Amino acid sequence: MGKVLQTKSLFISAGHSDSDPGAKGNGYTEADIVLELRDMIADELRDKVMFAKDGERGENLPLSDAWRTAEMHDVAVELHCNAFSSPSATGVETLSARKHYPFGEALCEAVSDTLGIANRGAKGEASGQHSRLAFISRGGGVILELFFISNPDDVARYQRNKEAVAQAVARVLIDEVAPPTSTGS
Ligand SMILES: [Zn+2]
Numbered sequence: 001m002g003k004v005l006q007t008k009s010l011f012i013s014a015g016h017s018d019s020d021p022g023a024k025g026n027g028y029t030e031a032d033i034v035l036e037l038r039d040m041i042a043d044e045l046r047d048k049v050m051f052a053k054d055g056e057r058g059e060n061l062p063l064s065d066a067w068r069t070a071e072m073h074d075v076a077v078e079l080h081c082n083a084f085s086s087p088s089a090t091g092v093e094t095l096s097a098r099k100h101y102p103f104g105e106a107l108c109e110a111v112s113d114t115l116g117i118a119n120r121g122a123k124g125e126a127s128g129q130h131s132r133l134a135f136i137s138r139g140g141g142v143i144l145e146l147f148f149i150s151n152p153d154d155v156a157r158y159q160r161n162k163e164a165v166a167q168a169v170a171r172v173l174i175d176e177v178a179p180p181t182s183t184g185s
Contacts, residue, residue: 008074008177010051013135014038015080015143017060023083025149026156033149033158034079035060037166044170049178070139075177077107077142078135081149089148091118095125096142103176107144110168115157117147144169 014034016022022030039057054061054069061069070076082093092111094104104122112119125136125143135141146165147154158165 005181006049006178009072010045010049010173010177011053011070011073011076011141012038012041012045012051012173013054013066013070013076013078013141014060015066015078017055019062023081023149025081025083026152028149028155030081030149031060033081033146037079037146037162037169040162040166041170041173044166045173048170049174051173051177067134067139067141070135070141075103075142075173076135076139077144077173080143080145081147082145083150084148085150087151090151090154091120092147093120093145094122094142095145096122096136097125097140100140100142103172104142104144106172106175107142107169110172111144111146111165114161114164114168115147115154117154117157 016029016031016034018031020031035058038053042051042053045051052069052073054066066078082089092108094107096104101122108119108121136143147158149155
C-alpha cells in the first residue's frame with residue numbers, strides 16, 4: 001500500500017449522549033446508536049488518517065461545544081438518526097451547506113447501499129427532524145441522518161449491518177480527507 005497524503009483535517013461527532021439521548025424508537029435511543037457507531041468508525045479510521053472525536057469511547061461532549069470543534073476542522077461529520085410520526089418513513093440523508101453536497105451524497109450512497117434503504121440525498125440545513133444550525137452553519141459540518149429510528153425495518157437492517165456501515169462510512173471519510181492520488185505508488 002502506498003503512502004496516503006492527508007490534505008484535510010477530520011472531526012467525527014456522536015450527536016447524542018445519555019444526558020441528551022435524542023429520538024427514541026424500536027428499543028433504542030439515538031445516543032445508543034450514534035455513540036457506538038462513532039467509536040466503530042474511529043476504529044476503522046485509526047492508523048489510516050488522523051482525526052478528532054468528541055469524547056472518549058462511549059462519551060460525547062456537550063452539543064454546544066461540537067460546532068466550535070467542527071469549525072476548527074476541514075471536514076466535520078455528526079451522526080444522528082431521523083425520526084417521523086409515520087413508522088414507514090425510511091432512508092438516509094445528510095444536512096449541510098450546498099458546497100458539501102457531493103460529500104453528503106457519497107455518505108448517503110455508502111449507507112443506502114450497505115443497508116438497502118432509500119437514498120434521500122444531500123439536503124439543506126432546515127430539512128429533517130434536527131435543527132442543528134450551529135454545527136452546519138457555524139461549524140461548517142455535515143449531519144448524517146443514518147436511518148429512521150422510528151422505522152422497525154430500518155433499525156433491524158442497521159443492527160444486522162452496523163459493522164459494514166462503519167466500514168463504508170470510514171471509506172468515504174478517508175477518500176474525502178486523503179484523496180487517492182494518481183502519482184502515488
Ligand atoms: Zn439527533
